[in-house]
Amino acid sequence: MGKRFLPVKDADRRALELYFMLKQVEQMPLVEIEVSVDSKTPILIQDKSDRHYWKHLTIDTFLSLSVEQAKAEGGTARALMCSQKKSARPRVPQSEVDRGVSNFFSGDDDE
DSSP states (O other), X not given: OOOOOOOHXXXXXXXXXXXXXXXXXXXXXXXXXXXXXXXXXXXXXXXXXXXTOEEEEOHHHHHTBOHHHHHHTTSBHHHHHTOBOOOSXXXXXXXXXXXXXXXXXXXXXXX
């Protein structure tokens, strides 16, 4: 699968969203979080009360979690992993992205 192209403003927004969400999870007393830069699943979440429960997550998966819902359900890593938010908007299909890039480079872009 090809790389996903994001406009700069969307990349900036996602970076800030990730930063603030990491800070929120760090403040949860029952959850331990680690971030690694050299992995396709760079975020490790572990339950401090049950060290045998841990998950590696992609950034997209992590951003789909609801910290507020997890806190309401006990604030554990399990509660965090079960707190999937509904996506705010549908993802753009890769074929549409490829077509847009191709049109841009061929000069057929209408924008």
